Amino acid sequence: MLLVADVGNTNVVFALFAKAQAEGGTPDIKARWRIATDPRRTGDEYAVWLLQLLAIEGYAREDITRIMIGSVVPRSLHNLTVLSQKYFGVEPMIAGEGGAAWPISIDVDEPRSLGADRALNAIAAHRKYEGDLIVIDFGTATTIDAVDFNGAYKGGIIAPGITLSLDALVGNTAKLPRIAIRKPDSDSVIGRNTEDQMQVGVFWGYVALIEGLIERMRREIGRPVKVVATGGLAILFDEHTSMFDAVDSDLTIEGLAILAGNAAT
Structure with missing residues (x-):
């Protein structure tokens, strides 16, 4: 095994x-x-x-x-x-x-600097989904990566993860409380108290970041693209945005299994 x-x-x-x-x-x-x-x-x-x-x-x-x-x-x-x-x-x-070694082309300025998780996501996503892909991984950092129809890694985006952003907000202010990462109870984006305002900023602010960056990446690619989300918070955000075509929580570990199969051949 x-x-x-x-x-x-x-x-x-x-x-x-x-x-x-x-x-x-x-x-x-x-x-x-x-x-x-x-x-x-x-x-x-x-x-x-x-x-x-x-x-x-x-x-x-x-x-x-x-x-x-x-x-x-x-x-x-x-x-x-x-x-x-x-x-x-x-x-x-x-x-x-x-x-x-990576079985895909890594078409960026510094291929050796690419994180293993991002390369593995690209390998697994290309195996499982057809065409051009955008892979978004909600980890400590949130990464958004472009993988072309040949499986080549073409580059991407690194943004602070939502937990990291919340930690920075709470840790660098004197009076803001720690809150859970969840959708606000109301759909209003005008919070009526401190915690509501933080929930709006953290949650809907992050949804806006995701949607804005993916839309800009789609326009730059210029071809039909599938968006695949992975990482711990992918399911939460999938419930409140229509940007994802698939949520695949096991993408990185499946990439490891695929890579092991390639290494055996």
């Missing part, structure tokens, strides 16, 4: 696949687990947590024959490599390196 680890700035998502995904088809996820990202977490600490979760799902460490890691946090790679080698007896593949 294939174990993948998607290391983001906020969380590490582990997922288990029956096999790496070669050409065609959709990767089959057997289980997934999430833990807060901490570059100091050792391979031993990961093992205590992960081996128990595997056992709960009915799997043994011997079932894991391949491991693929995609990371935007370089300091985490060493400890995840130790986890792979020491507890599974497997040399991990690192997304974007060696035999797991």
Whole structure:
């Protein structure tokens, strides 16, 4: 079986696949687990947590024959490599390196600077959806990426994630309270108290940012485009905008499985 680890700035998502995904088809996820990202977490600490979760799902460490890691946090790679080698007896593949080099064209000024998560999203989105694509990922940062009909990564946008924006707003003001990220109770954009005004600014302000940037990107591409959303808050925003053609929460980890399949061929 294939174990993948998607290391983001906020969380590490582990997922288990029956096999790496070669050409065609959709990767089959057997289980997934999430833990807060901490570059100091050792391979031993990961093992205590992960081996128990595997056992709960009915799997043994011997079932894991391949491991693929995609990371935007370089300091985490060493400890995840130790986890792979020491507890599974497997040399991990690192997304974007060696035999797991990107199988797509990265048509930007500095290809090596592209985050692994964005390349993986492009790989999976091109496999699953036809034509030109815009992929929006709601993570610690919100990224909006253009992928052409050949699967080439053409560039994109990086904006502060909504949680990051809210943290900055609350952390740098003396009297504003912390609020939940949700749609305001009223459809009015004229708040009647401080919390309502913050909800309007954070939620509808972010919807306006998404819609405005996607519309500008559509015009620049100049061809019909599908918009695919992923990340934790994609479902929330999908309920209140018509900009998304698909919401695909597993896009990044499926990209890892597809990349592992390419590496095996």
